[in-house]
Amino acid sequence: HVEGDLDLEQTLFTEDQILSRLREMAAEIERDYDGKDLLLVGVLKGAVMVMADLARSLDRHVEMDWMAISSYGSGTKSSGVVRILKDLDTDLAGRHVLVVEDIIDTGLTLSWLIANLRSRGPASVEIATLLRKPEALQMDVDVRYVGFDIPNAFVVGYGLDYAERYRNLRCIGTLSPHVYS
Numbered sequence: 001h002v003e004g005d006l007d008l009e010q011t012l013f014t015e016d017q018i019l020s021r022l023r024e025m026a027a028e029i030e031r032d033y034d035g036k037d038l039l040l041v042g043v044l045k046g047a048v049m050v051m052a053d054l055a056r057s058l059d060r061h062v063e064m065d066w067m068a069i070s071s072y073g074s075g076t077k078s079s080g081v082v083r084i085l086k087d088l089d090t091d092l093a094g095r096h097v098l099v100v101e102d103i104i105d106t107g108l109t110l111s112w113l114i115a116n117l118r119s120r121g122p123a124s125v126e127i128a129t130l131l132r133k134p135e136a137l138q139m140d141v142d143v144r145y146v147g148f149d150i151p152n153a154f155v156v157g158y159g160l161d162y163a164e165r166y167r168n169l170r171c172i173g174t175l176s177p178h179v180y181s
Ligand code: PRP
Pocket: 043, 044, 045, 046, 047, 071, 077, 078, 101, 102, 103, 104, 105, 106, 107, 108, 109, 110, 136, 160, 161
């Protein structure tokens, strides 16, 4: 246990539950991409843990690359206006790309990102996310691999932050209200 666990109201997923779901997703991905080169694209910073554990669950060669993007606009995080802070090092032409995310909340970040990646001439672009919130279902984001659908609560841990904290928790949980005040 680390200090941050004390700030959790409820644990939603233990480390074991997360890892076992990622192994199931990895098995699906292995089947779907059999005989094809695969490039995993992680979205910094939240996807770091998912990328590390999903990639290590894959019993095949993969490449990994990273993008850092930032939403901005009317001051709110999910404006849908996105700016690239760090682009890929990899040329996507003809590549099979699987975007790896920790969570899809409104889906705005990812719908922008997918359109951006598709414009680079890849052979395919799909999405794997550990978590998805119901709101994302309203958006035009076609997600191929989903770990868990979760209710609309603020969750942290396993890469997910609140004000840059809690990313290093091994589990995923809801944050206690006392932390906000
Ligand atoms: C979080 C999360 C997703 C995105 C989902 O990232 O990791 O990338 O928000 O939100 P959306 O579906 O509403 O667009 P954030 O912008 O907080 O950056 P971080 O990964 O560095 O924490």
